[in-house]
Amino acid sequence: MTAILSEEARLRDEIVEVGKSLFDRCFTFGSTGNISARLSNGDLLMTPTNASLGALDPARLSKFSAEGIHVDGDKPTKEAFLHQCMYCERAGAGAVVHLHSTNAVAISLIDGLDPDDLLPPLTAYYVMRVGKLPMVPYFPPGDVALAEAVRERARESHAVLLANHGPVVAGKSLREAQYATEELEETAKLFLMLRGERIRPLTSKERDELLAKQA
């Protein structure tokens, strides 16, 4: 019990710290974005709805039981079901980060990209931390259909991009989810910077070798 409590206290602090770090560096704006983390007993902590990631209170985070019941804290993010869908499909996930990061949102607006994998393997770290980026069709924020569509794509990838909305990324730990989300955003920025240039992404062999090392 004490171990669970200290794990929970640590995770609460980490959600606040990561939220502030992402917000302060403009990875999301206003009250957009949400973060969740899973305790080893299956309980979930989530950011409350309409909260700025830059000003979270560890004591007011929303808590869900392993059965998915809201048991404590402020009213949860409207994307609570989406986060739960991500954990259902990604057994090893310990955290999920959703942002409205500008360059990733821009990618989600470009017509004609491959919806099964939106970005080329520009750098090794993109392949190592993100790997593949499928697109989830547009549904309004908080819609059950959005969460169900994320569930479909989460089977094949821990990172997905919501059309006209933003990225959702799961990680073994909150730090992993954070770093992957940052890598996704920076790669989206590089992709936009390089539009119109002849580019030389990693080859399939180079990409596959990196992915094999991750497995």
Ligand SMILES: O=C(CO)COP(=O)(O)O
């Ligand atoms: O990003 C958001 C919706 O997609 C923010 O919603 P919440 O304030 O309910 O977390």
Ligand SMILES: [Zn+2]
């Ligand atoms: Zn959102």
